Amino acid sequence: MERFKSRARRLRESQTSAEAKLWQALRNRQLARWKLRRQHPVDRYVVDFATLDGKLIIEVDGVTHSSSAEIERDKARTEVLEACGFRVLRVSNTDVYENLEGVLELIETSLRFE
Template identity: 85%
Template structure:
């Protein structure tokens, strides 16, 4: 478990600019009442953002997530996280940069159906 905590800390320190922008909109319960965590370990993975109460994970994907091997890796990761009871929402860096309000609406809508 300590290994995951250490990795989480490193990832928080080296977050992408898209993750930083989304985090500014999610932190301190800014999206309704939901408490989000960033770079949080779940099972064998560290997820970008999660609300434990809402059982929702948000993954911010860059261009590296478009190769066949990465898509396969993301599929396996999604299966494991869904088996833990979470809904996974994937958004692109471009979505965060160009349509942050739309991303936040997608997240809010996903939480309403929990």
């Protein structure tokens, strides 16, 4: 578990610009009442964002997630995370940059049905 915690710390320090932009909108319970964590270990993965009480994981995917190998890897990752009791919401970097309000609305809507 310590290995995952140290990896999460490293990822927090080197987050992508899309993750940083989304984090600024999510941190400090800015999205309704939800407490979100960034680069949080879940099972054998470190997820981009998670709310433990809402049981939702938000993954921000860049262009590298469009190859068939990455799509399969993401599918397997999602299955493991869902087996841990979470719902997984994937958003693209482009959506974060060009439609942040829409992304926030999608997250909030997903949390309403927790």
